[in-house]
Amino acid sequence: MDFDVIVLGAGIVGVSSAVQLQDRGRRVALVERRPPGEETSFGNAGLIESSSVVPYGFPRDFGTLLRYARNRSTDLYWDYRSLPHFASWLAxxxxxxxxxxxxxxxxxxLPLIQQSVAEHDRLIQRAHLGHLARDSGWMDAYRTPREFSRHALAANELAQTYGLRVAVLDSAALAVREPGLVDCFCGALHWQDPKSIVNPGALTKGYARLFEAGGGMVLTGDATTLEAQAGNWTVQTTSGRISAREVVVALGPWSDTVYASLGYRIPLRAKRGYHMHYSPTRPLLRMPYVDAEQGYVVAPMEGRLRLTTGVEIARRDARSTGIQLERAERAARPAFGLGQRLDSGPWLGLRPCTPDMRPVIGSAPRHPGLWFAFGHNHHGLTLGPVTGRLLAEMMTGMPTFADASPFRPDRFCS
Incomplete structure (x- = not known):
């Protein structure tokens, strides 16, 4: 039970990192408390977002800040009891x-975003998962002409700057493109470069099967049992204690359960979000839709519609509220033809976020053989394989396809 590398965390980032390290000759063990793809990687909107070249920043305009302060919006809900925990992070x-x-x-x-689809495509082809991927892009839909016109101008400028493909559709063109919509939207921006995934959890599990087919081991274990012993790292699993020269912390929003115990103070917080599946009452959508002015996503998922909410600011272990889901459902039901709920209750997920909107990828400054790969904000699915490639290139001493210095852990800790 000795390995070259132990990867802690079997979400999309951890699984992808394990595959990329294995491809470069490393003997890898993937350790998780649950089967692959059943935490954060299970419950997202399914977008491989190669068009989101500008991160989601904190709003600066007074109108949006005032709306958020009232705490009645669909795209953001905050729990006042959690604000002290988030205060310095939000600042x-x-x-x-x-x-x-x-x-x-x-x-x-940008280099990670631009390479994201290509890295997914390689793994999708190798793992025979083409039935889960769609090349139709996604729609950014608007309810008011003023917002539509403003964002259409910005989208064309962004597309020209970064070489993206976007089509501006008025209400008539949108109705032709998507017969299942009603007249709630005056227009939409069709971003054509991204892919969408009809079952993100199944995609992660498929990548994990590819890893196992290559000789990798997926083990059930507790990441918090990580210890440094005689120049190696060891972790307790149900198959016994395993060891390796190097270990990767890819635990998403739970990464602090490991790095904090080793003395690192990294400002990682989890933005919470919900999803629910619905039966469609109209022809199934052809691609995911973002209701840009309400802040939720409706995506077709294997014959169902998945409604994914915006951001809830609450402590990681706070009770599920479902407030955002109820608000989003009221807006989405007439627009997208949501039928009955298909899940027993709302799914609650955690998005691991850093305040500078960059993931943490690289070696820990004070512990040889310890590597970090977490904090991908709203783009964990998008950046999983490309993060795995960058990390594997760093760990094996190969030239990296992109400059890794912006993601180094010591920007937060020394």
């Missing part, structure tokens, strides 16, 4: 979201 997030710093984050993230 840094606001500071990092100035126009200049936001564009710096966009420049740093």
């Amino acid at each position: 840094r997030f606001w500071w990092e979201s100035s126009a200049e710093r936001l564009m710096a984050a966009a420049r740093d993230m």
Whole structure:
């Protein structure tokens, strides 16, 4: 039970990292408390978002801030009891979201975003998962002409700057493109470069099967049992204690359960979100839709519609509220023809976020053989395979396809 690398966490980032390390000759064990793809990677909107070249920043305009302060919006809900826990993180997030710093984050993230679809395509082909992927892109839909016109101008500028494909559709063109919609939207922006996944959890499990087919081991274990012993790292699993020269912490929103115990203070917080599946009452949507002014996503998922909410600011272990889901459902039901709920209750997921909108990828500064790969904000599914490639190149001493310095852990800790 000795390995070259132990990867802690079997979400999309951990599984992808295990595959990429295995491809470069490393003997890898993947350790998780649950089967692969059943935590954060299970409950997202299914977008491989190669068009989101500018990160989601903290709003700076007074109108949006006032709306959020009232705590009645669909796209954001905050629990007042959790605000002290988030206060310093939100302050840094606001500071990092100035126009200049936001564009710096966009420049740093661009090589990863641009390569995201290609890295997924390689794994999808190898794992024979083409039935889960769609090349139709996604729609950014608007309810008011003013917002539609404003964002259409910005979208065309963004597309020209970054070489993206976007089509501006008025209400008539949208009705032709998507017969299942009603007249709730005056227009939409069709971003054509991204892919969508009809079952994100199944995609992650498929990548894990590819890893196992290559000789990798998926083990059930407790990441918090990680210890350094005689130059190796060891972890307790149900198959016994295993060891390796190197270990990767890819536990998403739970990564702090490991790095904090080793003395690292990284400002990672989990933005919460919900999803629910519905039976469609109209022809199934052809692609995912973002209700841009209400802040939720409706995506076709294997014959069902998945409604995914915006952000809930609450402590990681706080009770599920479902408030955002109820608000989003009221807006989405007439627009998208949501039928009856198909799940016994709302699914609650956690998005691991850093205040500077960049993931943490690289070696820990004080512990040889310890590596970090977490904090992908709203783009964990998008960036899983490309993060795995970057990390594997770093760990094996190969030239990296992108500059990894913006993601180094010691930007937060020394």
